Amino acid sequence: MQVVFLTFSLTRAPKPQPQTWTGQHEKFIPAGILPCLGLSCQDKDCTPYPRYNTTVPLRDNYPPRQHSSLNPTSSVLRTLDRRHRTRREGRNCIRYRCGLTNTIQDVLNQRPGWVEVKEDGDWDFNWCDVGWLRENFDHSYMEEHVRICHFRNHYELTRKNLMVKNLKRYRKTLEREAGRMEAAKCDFFPCTFVLPSEYHIFVEEFKRSPGSTWIMKPVARSQGKGIFLFRKLKDIIDWKKDGSRSEEQKDEAQVESYVAQRYIENPYLIAGRKFDLRVYVLVTSYIPLKAWLYRDGFARFSNTRFSLSSIDDQYVHLTNVAVQKTAPDYDPEKGCKWQMQPLRCYLTAKHGFETVQTLSKEIDNIFIRSLLSVQKTIINDKHCFELYGYDILLDQDLKPWLIEVNASPSLTASSQEDYDLKYRLLEDTLHIVDMEGRLTGKEKRVGGFDLMWNDGPVYTDVGLEALGSSCLVANTHLGCVNDRQKQLQQLLKPFPGQKKT
């Protein structure tokens, strides 16, 4: 599968790996393996704690299963963590590296006590792009307290073909182990095939449902590039040998994988317009799985009115802001986004509180199942966290469908409101990553994030059980009021050296 890394070909040539370690015996240990145990610490003060064998075989793809069994108890980790904190407080600042030039840079810039480091300097926190990660991750050694914004093989979930592969496998396992009912809970992604490898089963399925519409997406491109709709097999045959493409593109097409996905023909429309949802989920650990759901998010509207009769007009169908921006009548002043709150308000007004509650439960289910489907595949690493941007589509029956997951959700803001949302989101992400050591680790809510899964479902503390009812309410509040500042004020200790107001 050389195909997989195609998108990254634009990144720089490998540089000498940064010499961030002081040790001698741990040369070229893949950072995703050892340091995540929290035990390869170079600090002399840490040695009284039992050190596991640090000469683990060095492999590129270390099976994650093994080190989960090596995982020390969380209390040991916490103690270690605290010791590190004390040490870091001595340094009194957090050195960060930022590979992106948008909202995240502002957030990092304005965070009290954080300083940016130059290209090759040592860092404690790295918000890198996936290209950097691929080039450098395996060569860098990371200290215990260091954090980085991607998991090593994040693409298992975020690449369209791999996501489907993982979900299908997970569904099969569930069916085998827990029965059909349980497996049916995974039926939230449209029927999808990877081309060219699954071309034959795709054709079979295609012929079984004549007249249906399908969508083709290149697996490794984002922002709606290279996507088209079709209804006849002839269309993709033509496309395969399309003479109009240049030689260069043809070469690319030979290795480029596509997915063919059953198109959702009955999307939920608001005032005749199609939209999809962008929701943010933060994963701080895969083993055990710990995932947070952000309250804010947005609905992206298509600028044109929806009708299936115009399948050539991709502006109708694709709600990506990136695509919409190139539409001939796109007006940047207009905005095509709704925040989650008005959407929730709209849906509640139309369908009632209970329906919306059920819908958000089903959406939670999508997040959790999709994360569980890659839990054993993703290389768990204590240094890593990941902010996913989920794209969800609703159909007329208010059933949510998973369209795709993005590992680097666009953090470039399209408007002030959008900027504010992303700023809040990233600030809260940093609160949870907690470089400053201001949390206890037992929080169920930090700012706009609600803890959704912590090795099992998380329920709210307050509410009905206080009134004697035994029913459990999921601890997620998508599209609810985000009174994060008040909550943060109560929750967080002030930044070091800052007075609480």
Added chain:
Amino acid sequence: MLDESAELSVSITQIVQRLKGTHLHSQLEKQAKECLHKPEIKLETLKDDVRRLLKASGWERKLQNAVYRELHILPPPGHPRAPPEHTKEPLAYMCKAQVNWEKRILKSLNSMCTELGIPLARKRPVPEQKELTNKWNEMGTDEPDLSKFRPVYAPKDFLEVLVGLRNPNNERSEDLTVRSHWGLIQVSLNVRNIPQMREMYPELGLTFGQLGIDDHTHVPPDLFESEHIHIGKKVVSEQDSAAAQQYSRQGCPTGLRAQLWSLILNTTNDPEDITHYEQLKARVIHHALLVDNLIYKDVKLTASNDDYYFVFEDYLYQVLLCFSRDTSVLEHFNYNSATPPKSCIQSKSGSEQSAVVYPPNGVIPFHGFSMYVAPLCFLYNEPSKLYSVFREMYIRYFFRLHSISSLPSGIVSLCLQFERLLQSHLPQLFYHLREIGAQPLRIAFKWIVRAFSGYLSTDQLLLLWDRILGYDSLEIVAVLAAAVFAFRAENLMEVTSLASAEAVLADLSTLKMKESHIGLELPEGALYSKDPYFVQAAFSPMNFSIMHDPRS
């Protein structure tokens, strides 16, 4: 003066008169006749039996709701010898001001007509009719050149007219008290003071639960909320307008609001209503009006640029275009100080001229008019339903926001109410703003004219409008406007120009009234004590650096 019973009998006669011949009337008759075939009807107790059956089948409730609706739009009975114009507006100088204002609007409209060479109305050629029919659901995708059109007037122009209002009986300025010089509104009208407001708005007191306002009540919020939702469902199932209105005073739950509002307004979505809407649509398709361009332009300028409402662009065209053709709206001019404008049409021969109301509904849209409809799109997605709710809201409330009148809920009273509240409770702030040339009303006027639509976030706005419907009054709009000043008072005390004061108050969308619900409480710190902060809009304190806690 009439005594109460005489007054009542006058009202009853009027209502009976109005309900006679309505669709409801004929339906009731039909139902009563059908009853006669039932075995349980006895001849000797005929009247009671029929009544009982009508009650059991829900028809009595429908009649009650219809009567209740008539009571809302029934003008207060005047002196029997007073001419009918007096119910429109009793004060001569107000009438005159309104007439002059209308002349100005018409002049502006006429000059636009001549300038652009566009007729007030024209029949569309058949191909154009077909095109419009096809595009009916996506009118927003059309991008006609509207650069030549400008709104007939904006709230700012209207404010100038209100500022210029003078009572000729008070001509000598030295007779005025010092206080009446403070504000922009120079006429004296009777507006409620705080104790009177406490009487008027008992449910907004501290001891009452407000949907989501939990800080000051003694009931745990979840308990209040679930109880409130439970009651709401009951109100809906009872189909009782009066109960729904009372209920709305404490806020409607989002999931029930659409039903509750249409119950309060007694709007239905019967086949007749749908037919009526379809007729209006046909009229739009057959004829093009000059005001269509104004509507189009207004939607483009306001709602289409709004973060919440841009989605509903198509609905807004549909509703507003139909509204402009709806002659049943004319009825509200019986109690509106405004008079529908007239224009002359020439018959085909050219010999005869006859005056017709223009536009057919008598309402000339101004800049921001579409914002009266926009929030309702969050509640109703069938255009016919959306339409009838909007029309009812307009003929009950919104017309008051752009007609010069002395009525308590009229725009002049609201402005005065706003100024008085600020003057008496934040005199320093008022003085400061006045001194730097930032009269508070100059900033607040646009909020009031639009009943805050487009300024508050939708969820908050709907909670505000809950109270408008619940109390059948727009007064709460003025109170909220004053509350906004109170909540940003500290920042406002520091500004030194109108522009910077406007900047402080530019963005109201972050105003949060406690956990997403409006906190239009008038609590002890306000109406209920001597404290200066008379409205506790329980805004999230962190949105401002200036949250006042009256008790601290």
